[in-house]
Structure formats: C-alpha cells, structure tokens
Amino acid sequence: MKFKFDKDIMQIHFNEDELKIMNDKKCLELDLKNSKHFINVLSRIVGEFHRKIVEKDPSLGNLLTYDNTEIESK
Numbered sequence: 001m002k003f004k005f006d007k008d009i010m011q012i013h014f015n016e017d018e019l020k021i022m023n024d025k026k027c028l029e030l031d032l033k034n035s036k037h038f039i040n041v042l043s044r045i046v047g048e049f050h051r052k053i054v055e056k057d058p059s060l061g062n063l064l065t066y067d068n069t070e071i072e073s074k
Helices: 014-023 031-058 056-060
Strands: 001-004 011-014
Touching: 001 031, 031 056
Parallel strands: none
Antiparallel strands: 001 011
C-alpha cells in the first residue's frame, strides 16, 4: 500500500494483491513490523493533516469524534 497526501486529501492506494486479500478476508491484516510502519505513517499524516485542516478552518480544531461518529468518504 502507498499513502498519498496531497493538498486537502489523503489517499491509501492498494495494489491488486492487497485488494484481493482484503476482498477475500474483508479486513486488513498486518504483522507487527508492518503494523509499526503503518502506525508511523498514519501518525505523521494525522499530524500534518490536522495542522492543515485547522489552518484552513480554525473552528474544526475543536471538533470532537466519538466511537459511534459516522465518517463519510467522498
């Protein structure tokens, strides 16, 4: 998988093998090493994206999200 972070959008791109695995298993499984890589990349993206969002719309800096908050994709 590749992470693309451009302007106001974050995308996760999957290759054909990854898509087949996710389609078959209906989930994403990572071993410990790759889980750590995944977390590291997401942490960096989260920090950058949070900063950019708040710069564009300061009112979103106080937005709260809960376990049952629905998130809509484009």
